[in-house]
Amino acid sequence: MSYQLLLDNISKCISLPKDEEDYFVSLLKIKKVKRKQFLLQEEEVQKQAIFVTEGCLRGYAIDKNGFEHILQFAPPGWWIADMNSLLNQEPGILYIDAIFNSEVLLLSKTDQDELFIRIPGFERFFRILSERSFASYQYRMVDSLSLSALERYHNFCKLYPSLIECLPQKQVASYIGVTPEFLSAILNKKISAK
Amino acid sequence: MSYQLLLDNISKCISLPKDEEDYFVSLLKIKKVKRKQFLLQEEEVQKQAIFVTEGCLRGYAIDKNGFEHILQFAPPGWWIADMNSLLNQEPGILYIDAIFNSEVLLLSKTDQDELFIRIPGFERFFRILSERSFASYQYRMVDSLSLSALERYHNFCKLYPSLIECLPQKQVASYIGVTPEFLSAILNKKISAK
DNA sequence: CGTCTATTTGAATGTACTCAAAAGCGGTGG
DNA sequence: CCACCGCTTTTGAGTACATTCAAATAGACG
Numbered sequence: 355m356s357y358q359l360l361l362d363n364i365s366k367c368i369s370l371p372k373d374e375e376d377y378f379v380s381l382l383k384i385k386k387v388k389r390k391q392f393l394l395q396e397e398e399v400q401k402q403a404i405f406v407t408e409g410c411l412r413g414y415a416i417d418k419n420g421f422e423h424i425l426q427f428a429p430p431g432w433w434i435a436d437m438n439s440l441l442n443q444e445p446g447i448l449y450i451d452a453i454f455n456s457e458v459l460l461l462s463k464t465d466q467d468e469l470f471i472r473i474p475g476f477e478r479f480f481r482i483l484s485e486r487s488f489a490s491y492q493y494r495m496v497d498s499l500s501l502s503a504l505e506r507y508h509n510f511c512k513l514y515p516s517l518i519e520c521l522p523q524k525q526v527a528s529y530i531g532v533t534p535e536f537l538s539a540i541l542n543k544k545i546s547a548k
Numbered sequence: 549m550s551y552q553l554l555l556d557n558i559s560k561c562i563s564l565p566k567d568e569e570d571y572f573v574s575l576l577k578i579k580k581v582k583r584k585q586f587l588l589q590e591e592e593v594q595k596q597a598i599f600v601t602e603g604c605l606r607g608y609a610i611d612k613n614g615f616e617h618i619l620q621f622a623p624p625g626w627w628i629a630d631m632n633s634l635l636n637q638e639p640g641i642l643y644i645d646a647i648f649n650s651e652v653l654l655l656s657k658t659d660q661d662e663l664f665i666r667i668p669g670f671e672r673f674f675r676i677l678s679e680r681s682f683a684s685y686q687y688r689m690v691d692s693l694s695l696s697a698l699e700r701y702h703n704f705c706k707l708y709p710s711l712i713e714c715l716p717q718k719q720v721a722s723y724i725g726v727t728p729e730f731l732s733a734i735l736n737k738k739i740s741a742k
Numbered sequence: 743c744g745t746c747t748a749t750t751t752g753a754a755t756g757t758a759c760t761c762a763a764a765a766g767c768g769g770t771g772g
Numbered sequence: 773c774c775a776c777c778g779c780t781t782t783t784g785a786g787t788a789c790a791t792t793c794a795a796a797t798a799g800a801c802g
Binding site: 502503532533535536539540 | 757758759760761
């Protein structure tokens, strides 16, 4: 059932009595999201943290020339949000939409704040979650400073092995920070070089 | 005194009785760090979280061609660490050293874990700290995907206004991800274009 | 004053983008 | 089943952005 994936993740970090688990689940809203449907658009305030149970979402920004830059994919088991907007409840810069028909769990900022007070164990869970996200962005930033486009592509394949086969290449290009034409070129050059 | 800056930051997030504060302070080690002295090198395990009280540190990676890529500067009031290494207690990829003679507070991973158990309020403090770091890396990653070198330079000036005047330009170049020659070129072109 | 490092300048090169057009690949409706 | 549509991928030519390398200039400091 929809909550299981999230509850399993939580139980790896903290142990939760049944009543607390029930309370937590009562705060979650299940939402079905159709392909291309938005969960957030630029200038909106991110009111909920989003946990993906089925399908896949993406978070991206659009630059002043109208080009998309994908920051993150969120397959099942991943959280996604414009974190600055969620934290400070101010307008964000990200768009979040569904790549495939998806199902997500929503936890509103106000319920989350309440949750921290009622069940301090969730402070720990979200601390650990944030630390890991922080750590992975730190390394990703290092990669973006020090690796070539091809190396970033290989990293991507390692990070999202399940996605690489079902995503259009242009979305991968957007994630690693090159144009679709250029990614196509370096991948084909590589093959013929064998 | 050395602890005040950190205690002030903490008190903005959580309120701490005197005895808990004393316990926390007892876990901290003050360390003086000379310019160019290392606090961490590649392949080492980050055993402590580092909080800067005086001077300035930097965290950077060295790529396979021997070039430095600065990930972060840490002036007073900032924490710095190879977060993945600290979290998982495994070898990291960052170097951390002092740009100027500095003073830092060290909180070891084991003491920190103990602290979370003894004083749950610190779960909250470090959750908030991690969330903010996460949020700022998220936006920085968007910037690196969507902004030009000159725009990233302007962002840097906003982020580290106190540093921009005392850092050698080549270190700023390293942070924004271009060569010192190129940064010099775009800054001078800009001026003559007036 | 000399030494060390940072900055600037310029030429040649490489990396990545733009634009345009062609080719491929599902899906859908007739 | 085929023809067509929309979207992705490929290809190529021309251009812009950014690096490399080398050398000259400028600043900081003992």
